[in-house]
Amino acid sequence: VIWVGQLLAMLRSLLPPMLLSGLLSAPVSAAEFQLNDQCPPGFDKNAQGLCILYTLYDQYDSIEDAGVGGLTSSLPRRRDGFRPEQIDLGRYLFFDPLLSASGRLSCASCHHPALGFSDGLGRSVGAGGAQLSRSAPTLWNTAFLNSFFWDAREKTLELQLQGPLYNSREMANTPQQLLTSINASANYQSLFAEAFPPGDSFASAGTATLPQIYRAISAFESSLISLNSRYDRYAHGYHQALNTREIKGLNIFRSFVARCAECHQPPLFTNQQVAVIGTPEPPGMPLDVGAQTTYGSERLKGAFKVPTLRNIGQTAPYMHSGRFATLRDAVEFYTKGRGHAVPAGVVLELHWHINEPNLSELELDLLVDFLKTLRDEQFTPAIPSAVPSGLAPVGTLPASMSRAGLEQHNN
Numbered sequence: 001v002i003w004v005g006q007l008l009a010m011l012r013s014l015l016p017p018m019l020l021s022g023l024l025s026a027p028v029s030a031a032e033f034q035l036n037d038q039c040p041p042g043f044d045k046n047a048q049g050l051c052i053l054y055t056l057y058d059q060y061d062s063i064e065d066a067g068v069g070g071l072t073s074s075l076p077r078r079r080d081g082f083r084p085e086q087i088d089l090g091r092y093l094f095f096d097p098l099l100s101a102s103g104r105l106s107c108a109s110c111h112h113p114a115l116g117f118s119d120g121l122g123r124s125v126g127a128g129g130a131q132l133s134r135s136a137p138t139l140w141n142t143a144f145l146n147s148f149f150w151d152a153r154e155k156t157l158e159l160q161l162q163g164p165l166y167n168s169r170e171m172a173n174t175p176q177q178l179l180t181s182i183n184a185s186a187n188y189q190s191l192f193a194e195a196f197p198p199g200d201s202f203a204s205a206g207t208a209t210l211p212q213i214y215r216a217i218s219a220f221e222s223s224l225i226s227l228n229s230r231y232d233r234y235a236h237g238y239h240q241a242l243n244t245r246e247i248k249g250l251n252i253f254r255s256f257v258a259r260c261a262e263c264h265q266p267p268l269f270t271n272q273q274v275a276v277i278g279t280p281e282p283p284g285m286p287l288d289v290g291a292q293t294t295y296g297s298e299r300l301k302g303a304f305k306v307p308t309l310r311n312i313g314q315t316a317p318y319m320h321s322g323r324f325a326t327l328r329d330a331v332e333f334y335t336k337g338r339g340h341a342v343p344a345g346v347v348l349e350l351h352w353h354i355n356e357p358n359l360s361e362l363e364l365d366l367l368v369d370f371l372k373t374l375r376d377e378q379f380t381p382a383i384p385s386a387v388p389s390g391l392a393p394v395g396t397l398p399a400s401m402s403r404a405g406l407e408q409h410n411n
């Protein structure tokens with residue numbers, strides 16, 4: 001099986017960046033870049049000119065302790081309140097390979113909108129073709145998360161993004177080089193001035209700053225909201241939004257037999273905790289101790305952050321290092337026996353909700369049917385056709401990669 005992401009990565013390493021940019025993007029002039037002063041869909045502009053998210057979930061009371069799996073639970077605190085211009089500047093930065101040392105990798109190389117903001121790979125590929133040890137999580141609904149990375153090691157989006165930017169195996173940049181290249185671009189200079197006008201708490205005199213770069217990218221990420229799937233319409237009271245099989249799947253998901261909702265708690269489909277569930281590594285990969293490192297606790301050996309399941313049909317393969325090719329395989333893992341995939345001689349303290357649900361083949365199929373209803377990509381932002389650096393925006397899928405191919409990947 002060749003993943004779509006593998007194809008992308010191969011193409012990336014074959015073509016020199018200059019050739020790519022020469023082929024794919026026309027020469028850029030400053031006038032081409034105008035920041036959107038309207039908030040993205042789902043957001044209202046308040047009197048201060050800031051974008052505030054509204055969702056149907058805001059109608060429900062916070063019920064932190066009122067049990068899990070409830071369809072009308074409210075959402076946790078979210079990041080919003082950014083200027084629309086900051087969100088739009090972040091969109092350009094997100095797709096701009098100028099952010100990497102090689103000029104070849106953008107955030108979108110590993111978090112592509114057409115692949116559920118992941119990359120179709122079990123383990124992502126970074127600078128110079130280096131294969132990383134983990135998979136790229138989706139970026140949908142990161143606005144609500146209180147920790148980042150599979151091992152929950154960062155607490156804010158601003159801190160998180162410095163990981164890939166400066167990791168020698170990922171974008172391999174340095175803070176100094178990043179600032180120099182941004183400020184060498186006349187386009188970016190004017191866009192930063194527009195996004196951070198005098199009076200804005202991040203305003204600076206003349207040149208762009210690192211905190212501005214981090215803020216704009218975080219603002220963009222926080223605009224990626226997916227809360228209007230068929231499941232959501234069902235949750236808000238429109239019973240016909242799901243068919244009988246999907247409703248059965250939802251009921252299994254919420255049942256105390258399967259216990260999925262104990263960890264993948266609606267409406268985000270994560271309780272934002274880390275849990276040891278004992279997933280296997282791909283053949284030949286050593287055991288990843290996960291959050292043990294973050295918290296310095298032996299009990300958390302092999303613990304990973306409970307991932308959201310929103311748009312889960314779009315982000316195969318699954319788990320922290322992509323061991324499972326399909327959603328069906330990922331779901332089946334849970335019913336093969338508690339700890340069945342833990343390597344011999346390794347002691348893991350499995351979470352108590354990992355048990356022996358003995359789900360039937362039919363029940364597994366129904367679970368998969370339900371999970372696919374969590375798809376909502378209506379607020380997918382536009383991929384810029386050109387980016388301010390003049391490099392080729394990473395995001396335009398090569399023509400060889402047809403819609404049909406992607407659809408197949410996504411089903």
Ligand code: HEC
Pocket residue numbers: 094099105106107108109110111124125126127132134135136137138139142145147148149150151157160161164165169170171217221
């Ligand atoms: C080379 C591929 C690659 C690039 C480039 C990349 N990422 Fe990632 N991203 C990953 C991988 C892999 C992880 C998970 C790493 C881990 O958990 O240790 C990740 C994790 C994340 C997370 C955490 C999500 C969560 O739910 O915990 C966010 C947010 C994120 N990336 C945003 C970005 C942004 C913004 C950029 C650009 C500045 C970027 N990434 C560039 C591969 C990449």
Ligand code: HEC
Pocket residue numbers: 253258259260261262263264274275276277279303304305306307308309312315317318319320321327330331334351352353354367
């Ligand atoms: C004890 C908490 C817990 C329970 C219960 C649980 N999960 Fe998970 N789930 C996790 C964690 C943690 C991960 C990530 C593990 C890893 O990457 O190794 C995960 C990963 C997944 C993934 C892959 C997500 C991705 O982005 O790769 C799917 C699909 C999934 N779970 C579905 C289910 C279903 C269906 C059930 C019920 C049968 C269930 N989970 C029960 C904690 C839980």
